[in-house]
Amino acid sequence: MIRSVNPLAQEPRYELIGRVLRENILSGVLPQGFVLLEGPIAAVMQTSRVPVQSALRQLLEDGLIHRFDGRGYLVGQGGADVIPIRRDIRELELEIPQVVDEALQTRGTWRHVYDKVEEEVASCQIFGEFRIVETELADHLGVSRTVVRDVLARLQERGLVRKSPSSHWIAGPLTARTVSEKFELRGIMEPAALRLAGPHIRYAEVEALLERTGTDPGITPQYLGDALLELCIAQAPNTALVEMIRSNRLLLSSVDRALILLGLPRDEDTIEQYQTLLDLITHHPIDSACEYLRYHLSITARRYLARMKIVAVIDETGSFAPYLSPQ
Amino acid sequence: MIRSVNPLAQEPRYELIGRVLRENILSGVLPQGFVLLEGPIAAVMQTSRVPVQSALRQLLEDGLIHRFDGRGYLVGQGGADVIPIRRDIRELELEIPQVVDEALQTRGTWRHVYDKVEEEVASCQIFGEFRIVETELADHLGVSRTVVRDVLARLQERGLVRKSPSSHWIAGPLTARTVSEKFELRGIMEPAALRLAGPHIRYAEVEALLERTGTDPGITPQYLGDALLELCIAQAPNTALVEMIRSNRLLLSSVDRALILLGLPRDEDTIEQYQTLLDLITHHPIDSACEYLRYHLSITARRYLARMKIVAVIDETGSFAPYLSPQ
DNA sequence: CACCTATGTTATACGAAGTACAGTTTTTCC
DNA sequence: GGAAAAACTGTACTTCGTATAACATAGGTG
Numbered sequence: 001m002i003r004s005v006n007p008l009a010q011e012p013r014y015e016l017i018g019r020v021l022r023e024n025i026l027s028g029v030l031p032q033g034f035v036l037l038e039g040p041i042a043a044v045m046q047t048s049r050v051p052v053q054s055a056l057r058q059l060l061e062d063g064l065i066h067r068f069d070g071r072g073y074l075v076g077q078g079g080a081d082v083i084p085i086r087r088d089i090r091e092l093e094l095e096i097p098q099v100v101d102e103a104l105q106t107r108g109t110w111r112h113v114y115d116k117v118e119e120e121v122a123s124c125q126i127f128g129e130f131r132i133v134e135t136e137l138a139d140h141l142g143v144s145r146t147v148v149r150d151v152l153a154r155l156q157e158r159g160l161v162r163k164s165p166s167s168h169w170i171a172g173p174l175t176a177r178t179v180s181e182k183f184e185l186r187g188i189m190e191p192a193a194l195r196l197a198g199p200h201i202r203y204a205e206v207e208a209l210l211e212r213t214g215t216d217p218g219i220t221p222q223y224l225g226d227a228l229l230e231l232c233i234a235q236a237p238n239t240a241l242v243e244m245i246r247s248n249r250l251l252l253s254s255v256d257r258a259l260i261l262l263g264l265p266r267d268e269d270t271i272e273q274y275q276t277l278l279d280l281i282t283h284h285p286i287d288s289a290c291e292y293l294r295y296h297l298s299i300t301a302r303r304y305l306a307r308m309k310i311v312a313v314i315d316e317t318g319s320f321a322p323y324l325s326p327q
Numbered sequence: 328m329i330r331s332v333n334p335l336a337q338e339p340r341y342e343l344i345g346r347v348l349r350e351n352i353l354s355g356v357l358p359q360g361f362v363l364l365e366g367p368i369a370a371v372m373q374t375s376r377v378p379v380q381s382a383l384r385q386l387l388e389d390g391l392i393h394r395f396d397g398r399g400y401l402v403g404q405g406g407a408d409v410i411p412i413r414r415d416i417r418e419l420e421l422e423i424p425q426v427v428d429e430a431l432q433t434r435g436t437w438r439h440v441y442d443k444v445e446e447e448v449a450s451c452q453i454f455g456e457f458r459i460v461e462t463e464l465a466d467h468l469g470v471s472r473t474v475v476r477d478v479l480a481r482l483q484e485r486g487l488v489r490k491s492p493s494s495h496w497i498a499g500p501l502t503a504r505t506v507s508e509k510f511e512l513r514g515i516m517e518p519a520a521l522r523l524a525g526p527h528i529r530y531a532e533v534e535a536l537l538e539r540t541g542t543d544p545g546i547t548p549q550y551l552g553d554a555l556l557e558l559c560i561a562q563a564p565n566t567a568l569v570e571m572i573r574s575n576r577l578l579l580s581s582v583d584r585a586l587i588l589l590g591l592p593r594d595e596d597t598i599e600q601y602q603t604l605l606d607l608i609t610h611h612p613i614d615s616a617c618e619y620l621r622y623h624l625s626i627t628a629r630r631y632l633a634r635m636k637i638v639a640v641i642d643e644t645g646s647f648a649p650y651l652s653p654q
Numbered sequence: 655c656a657c658c659t660a661t662g663t664t665a666t667a668c669g670a671a672g673t674a675c676a677g678t679t680t681t682t683c684c
Numbered sequence: 685g686g687a688a689a690a691a692c693t694g695t696a697c698t699t700c701g702t703a704t705a706a707c708a709t710a711g712g713t714g
Contacts, residue, residue, distance in 0.1 A: 012708080012710090013709080013710075014709085014710095047710085047711095048493075048710065048711050048712080049711090050709085050710055050711065050712090051709080051710065051711095053655085054709090108494075108661095108662065108663090109663070110663095133698090133699070134699075134700070135699080135700095143664090144663060144664045144665070145664090145665095145700095146473075146662085146663060146664070146665095147662090147663070147664090149477070149700095149701090150662095153477060153481060153484075154480060154484055157481055157484035157485065158484065159567070165672095166671075166672050166699085166700090167435075167671085167672085167700060167701085168700080169700095178567075181565045181566065181567045181568070182567060184523075184565055185568055185571070188516065188568070189515065189516070192515045196511075238511055238512065239508065240486070240505075240509060240512055241508070241511070241512055241515070244512070248567070339669080339670060339671090340671075341670080341671090365692070366691075366692060366693085367692095374671080374672090375671060375672050376672090377670080377671055377672065377673095378670075380693090381670090397679075397680085398693065399692080399693085413680090434670095434671090434700095434701085435701065435702090436701075437701090437702095460659090460660070460661095461660075461661070462660080470702080470703085471702060471703045471704070472703090472704090473701085473702055473703065473704090474701085474702065476661095476662090477701095477702095490661095492711095493660090493711050493712080494661060494662085494710085494711085495660070495661080495711090496661095655714105656713100656714095657712100658711105658712085658713085658714105659710100659711085659712080659713105660709100660710090661708105661710080662707100662708085662709080662710100663706100663707085663708085663709100664705105664706085664707085664708100665704100665707105666703100666704085666705090666706105667702100667704085668701105668702090668703085669700105669701085669702085669703105670699100670700085670701080670702100671699085671701100672697105672698080672699080672700095673696105673699100674695100674696090674698100675694100675695090675696095676693105676694090676695090676696105677692105677693085677694085677695105678692080678693075678694095679690105679691080679692070679693085680689105681688105681690070681691080682687100682689075683686105683689090684685105684686090684687090684688100
């Protein structure tokens with residue numbers, strides 16, 4: 001049973017805030033006598049004052065802070081000799097761990113489990129058709145059916161699962177046709193987005209990436225694909241378009257990751273194609289880059305389909321998440 | 328309180344099946360002594376046997392059918408002299424009303440309320456920002472919060488509502504920017520789809536439509552727009568693309584309907600543009616039609632934005648569904 | 655800081671509908 | 685006329701759709 005990818009994501013905000021304050025008091029970042037005020041803390045944590053209140057109450061009980069004759073709380077056990085330090089908490093550089101920060105950003109259990117389920121559901125589809133039973137998934141995730149249904153409804157909207165005629169949840173199979181359609185869509189939308197993005201690309205960053213490509217072994221085709229999306233295509237000033245491009249790529253890249261995990265060799269010459277593309281983007285009219293992107297996608301689609309066929313031959317049904325039962 | 332657009336849609340299947348059988352018995356289509364078997368009835372109704380069983384039990388209680396020494400039920404009150412008629416029910420041409428047939432197709436309360444909510448939520452957005460409260464919507468629709476949350480989650484996925492930072496549901500406002508983005512998307516996707524659709528268009532039907540255009544006063548720009556989508560663009564052999572085009576148009580056409588309801592004059596010359604377009608599609612290379620479609624969309628976008636500005640001046644907040652409260 | 659409101663989530667329950675299988679009736683074919 | 689095959693029913697089991705109550709959390713406001 002998994003509760004979440006980020007274990008802190010489940011905790012209420014006041015716990016997270018309390019945790020941050022506690023650690024900063026113990027580490028000395030918040031000095032004895034420092035005046036803690038609700039409002040500024042809420043501002044730093046990007047939340048409202050209510051959870052800050054709860055956190056402070058808890059810290060008071062734990063004896064880490066104390067009240068005094070004035071507004072707010074003082075850090076430390078208290079005593080007559082402590083002089084209140086009144087400074088803006090924003091100047092103090094509180095240490096806020098990455099995980100806590102993330103957990104503060106997102107709300108809703110379903111968000112925390114969604115990504116994991118999405119990835120697992122998407123990547124199983126090369127291996128055929130799978131059935132998902134709500135209660136099994138709920139047990140597996142350690143959440144209620146309500147949350148599971150929320151997740152599944154959204155997966156359905158994004159086209160990753162569907163309902164059988166008897167209204168059971170079905171994922172896959174990923175057919176050559178589906179893949180072709182998705183690449184066809186990429187060929188329509190991504191060059192168009194790149195053209196729109198033209199004036200908004202931060203060329204220095206692209207150039208820096210281009211420099212590293214070829215020497216840095218950490219730069220895989222996947223990395224380049226994502227970077228191209230983020231640095232160039234996603235700069236298009238049309239959020240709806242970018243959103244569609246993202247959601248269209250979702251299944252393809254999940255499958256890609258799954259294929260890599262399966263040990264399929266990645267082809268080296270796509271790196272060359274990316275280099276050419278990045279070069280065109282930085283040094284030539286954007287239209288030529290768009291044209292080349294279209295060409296690149298048509299090649300990639302063929303390669304992708306060829307790799308899928310290999311898997312179909314392997315038919316090694318690796319290990320799927322237990323809630324995914326092959327049909 | 329509204330329960331549904333189609334009042335029968337809420338009823339369980341066995342009720343619908345019972346209703347059909349009852350009416351066909353009373354009208355005499357099902358003669359006295361006819362042997363009613365579960366399986367065949369289920370096949371006719373396109374369902375499983377379970378609801379048919381329930382329906383038959385109910386009819387038995389009502390005295391419209393009776394059991395006999397054999398499998399199934401006999402139509403009529405019964406008596407020693409009735410001779411069982413064994414014939415395939417499919418030969419009998421049961422009268423199945425349109426509404427019942429529709430209701431049998433769809434399942435799930437949320438489906439029945441979804442369209443209505445979608446339309447209302449979409450069309451309010453020209454008038455600014457609206458808040459939706461789950462419980463109010465639930466009361467209004469006469470359903471539980473469960474269903475409402477399902478509907479809202481899907482509206483969110485389709486980009487018609489969003490969450491405020493305090494995670495309240497917000498619809499709108501429809502800004503000029505949003506509209507421009509959506510038309511930009513149309514300009515990218517619809518010509519591309521039209522090109523793909525080229526070989527699959529049933530030209531006879533398009534020609535028939537073209538004939539009627541100009542003479543038949545029932546052919547409005549809206550009608551033509553929908554027809555163009557269905558007859559030509561949606562014929563593209565890429566379901567994902569067509570799906571995206573549909574969902575992208577959703578908000579635009581809802582707003583369009585709202586504007587017409589508001590009494591804004593429709594411009595007559597778009598009909599001419601549609602005529603030109605249909606003519607190009609039927610009699611010329613598809614590329615020229617694509618090009619013209621792109622041009623047409625850019626004009627339409629400008630007109631659309633101009634009409635929206637008029638409404639902004641009117642700022643007459645007509646009557647919205649009661650669960651939509653302006654911010 | 656207290657109160658009010660709305661959302662997120664859980665748990666539970668029940669009805670509706672599909673599936674599978676065993677057992678029975680009807681049909682078919684010799 | 686009788687046996688095998690096909691069709692049908694009864695029934696238990698499973699899953700999904702929805703309702704409902706309840707509670708914690710968080711935001712807003714005076």
